[in-house]
Amino acid sequence: MSSHTAVAETQTQWAGGRSPFNVSYGKLMMWIFLLSDAFTFSSLLVAYGAIRFSYSTDLFTPWPDPAQVFNHFPLAHGIHLPLLFVSLMTLILILSSVTMVLAVEAGARMDKKAVGFYMLLTIVGGAMFLGCQAWEWTQFIGEGARLDQNFFGFTASAAEHAQQLGFGDKVHWTPADRVPGPVPFASLFFIVTGFHGFHVLSGVVFLIIIYLNVVFGTYERRGHYEMVEKVGLYWHFVDLVWVFVFTFYYLI
Numbered sequence: 001m002s003s004h005t006a007v008a009e010t011q012t013q014w015a016g017g018r019s020p021f022n023v024s025y026g027k028l029m030m031w032i033f034l035l036s037d038a039f040t041f042s043s044l045l046v047a048y049g050a051i052r053f054s055y056s057t058d059l060f061t062p063w064p065d066p067a068q069v070f071n072h073f074p075l076a077h078g079i080h081l082p083l084l085f086v087s088l089m090t091l092i093l094i095l096s097s098v099t100m101v102l103a104v105e106a107g108a109r110m111d112k113k114a115v116g117f118y119m120l121l122t123i124v125g126g127a128m129f130l131g132c133q134a135w136e137w138t139q140f141i142g143e144g145a146r147l148d149q150n151f152f153g154f155t156a157s158a159a160e161h162a163q164q165l166g167f168g169d170k171v172h173w174t175p176a177d178r179v180p181g182p183v184p185f186a187s188l189f190f191i192v193t194g195f196h197g198f199h200v201l202s203g204v205v206f207l208i209i210i211y212l213n214v215v216f217g218t219y220e221r222r223g224h225y226e227m228v229e230k231v232g233l234y235w236h237f238v239d240l241v242w243v244f245v246f247t248f249y250y251l252i
Helices: 003-014 025-054 084-108 112-142 158-164 183-215 218-222 226-251
Strands: none
Touching (some): 084 226, 112 218, 112 226, 183 218
8 A cells, every 4th residue: 555545644644633532622621621620639639638637636735526516507506416517518419410411301302491590500500509608618618617727626625525535644734724726727728628619610601601501592493402501511521520538528
């Protein structure tokens, strides 16, 4: 086979720009962006894990128990409801991911009305999650938490904690003493959840823009709803990241 024949066959096969992954350029770039973003979130969670367990045996600044800190619920003041509110937030985000799947499926069927309906539900779910996160931040800040300070220590008295760690005979504290927790507990809360919240806010903005394009028939005229699928990839990524944040920060 001559070199000219090989070149001609290659040009015919690839048509000057055919994707070897059988995906469009836009979806490929979205996957690359999500991969790079996954590295960022992974770095934050690995840093959290390293700092968290460096305090696991620290007598003077023990790591607070998230179940004791995040135990509030709207209109249920004074009732101990450990992690119930953040569990509700997680459920809302998971349900919004389900509606996003339904929107993408409707787009594959070219059902404009169904796409708009399910995207609207996804937007509502994202907005509800952001509202819940704002309330949680308000409660956390109201208790005195800042980027550079944290008043959440262990829930037992310092004397009891010292006894549990075997230092009861060496450290003499009264039961009324309470040691503030490590500053990274608060600072990492704001950094990790704030970074994720920024992604959710960005996703809601993207969803609104694409929803308006759906309503005005932009994608129907194009003959496909690929943009809905692209923003769906982003939204599922944001939901998946929250599962890791919930597991690492609130449960472990």
